[in-house]
């Protein structure tokens with residue numbers, strides 16, 4: 001596929017819905033949007049009445065040729081941009097978006113009759129680009145095995161809950177770090193290495209791996225993956241920021 | 245485009261004329277990499293400059309420290325919209341490595357552990373504007389931030405300051421490196437907002 005050139009676009013908010021108690025799903029209509037691969041992101045630029053501007057990156061949960069973009073933004077307490085996007089931005093508002101960006105952290109269907117399996121590992125809002133990949137896989141003829149390991153704080157913090165439950169071609173494993181659903185035998189705690197090994201495709205299967213989340217999450221998981229024997233070139237990462 | 249986001253105020257009082265357009269000041273130090281963090285020890289570390297004729301100049305960790313490490317205080321600007329101001333670094337200026345290198349090539353490809361590459365015009369690396377950095381904020385560079393040694397080219401966006409540096413290859417043409425093949429600008433001047441092509 002020829003790469004789509006990144007450019008500035010004017011976007012209009014067409015819907016906002018609560019994703020979780022702290023996060024919001026934002027749907028944008030971007031008439032000039034060239035389409036995007038699954039996993040790419042946009043830069044969003046906000047302009048205050050006095051001309052002051054701030055820009056942050058957000059992954060796109062949707063993919064393909066359309067002009068509708070779906071974002072899911074988690075509020076970072078005391079952040080500059082995310083509290084505005086989660087609480088203030090309203091239907092009908094305009095924002096500037098630059099994109100599509102990121103041609104490395106993307107998944108495209110393979111023409112290979114026997115493609116390598118794909119392992120997705122998400123921490124918190126890091127599920128956004130990985131959900132885009134699983135959804136694109138669902139719509140494609142690509143026959144690769146897909147798995148998603150998703151670490152969330154509590155059962156109420158799951159992004160794309162309904163959409164993930166409806167995936168027929170991706171196996172989803174959830175681990176809870178702060179509180180677990182009733183009846184879950186796993187006590188809430190951070191993902192440990194033994195679980196990562198057990199709940200992901202092993203190095204013998206040579207999966208392509210995409211890891212996304214906060215910087216400390218990505219650092220920890222990708223180090224464990226290498227120590228488990230995965231090839232560095234097979235592991236692609238996207239770090240959302242934060243220091244733990 | 246001429247519209248504003250009413251209700252957006254931003255974090256006031258932080259605009260500083262040292263900040264290039266589209267950048268936000270941070271106090272912490274975010275990490276941007278495309279893959280896992282390579283672990284490289286100083287005992288195994290070597291740094292090689294290869295000319296367009298294939299001639300190799302090589303330095304060990306002890307050779308590097310012997311060239312003279314200097315203090316550098318500089319602003320850094322990441323393409324993901326954050327900048328840090330007046331950050332203390334220590335490193336060896338690239339002029340010291342290039343003193344005995346005979347070349348007529350105009351461009352350089354930096355090669356790193358983990359397979360990453362980035363292209364830089366040679367003139368951006370000389371005249372005291374670029375270093376092989378080994379310390380930041382008073383500590384040896386951690387692996388996350390590119391340790392044991394990374395390129396430091398602070399007048400360009402920070403992906404040009406390649407982490408886990410292992411060598412420089414001189415080249416006649418400005419071939420794109422890893423990030424540049426994935427849509428980042430060939431030069432990356434933050435004052436011109438040369439982020440993407």
Ligand SMILES: Cc1cc2nc3c(=O)[nH]c(=O)nc-3n(C[C@H](O)[C@H](O)[C@H](O)COP(=O)(O)OP(=O)(O)OC[C@H]3O[C@@H](n4cnc5c(N)ncnc54)[C@H](O)[C@@H]3O)c2cc1C
Pocket residue numbers: 041056057058059060072073074075076077078079080081082083125128129214238239240241242243272324
């Ligand atoms: C490629 C890319 C894609 C991204 N996609 C998404 C996405 O789909 N959804 C989403 O919600 N966010 C996403 N992010 C994170 C987003 O860009 C912002 O960093 C985040 O919304 C915080 O911005 P802010 O202005 O509110 O906070 P800031 O004012 O920038 O930061 C306030 C404080 O919070 C810390 N911080 C910054 N980011 C985070 C973080 N992600 N987690 C924890 N602490 C943080 C900072 O270090 C700082 O101390 C993505 C980041 C990148 C680089």
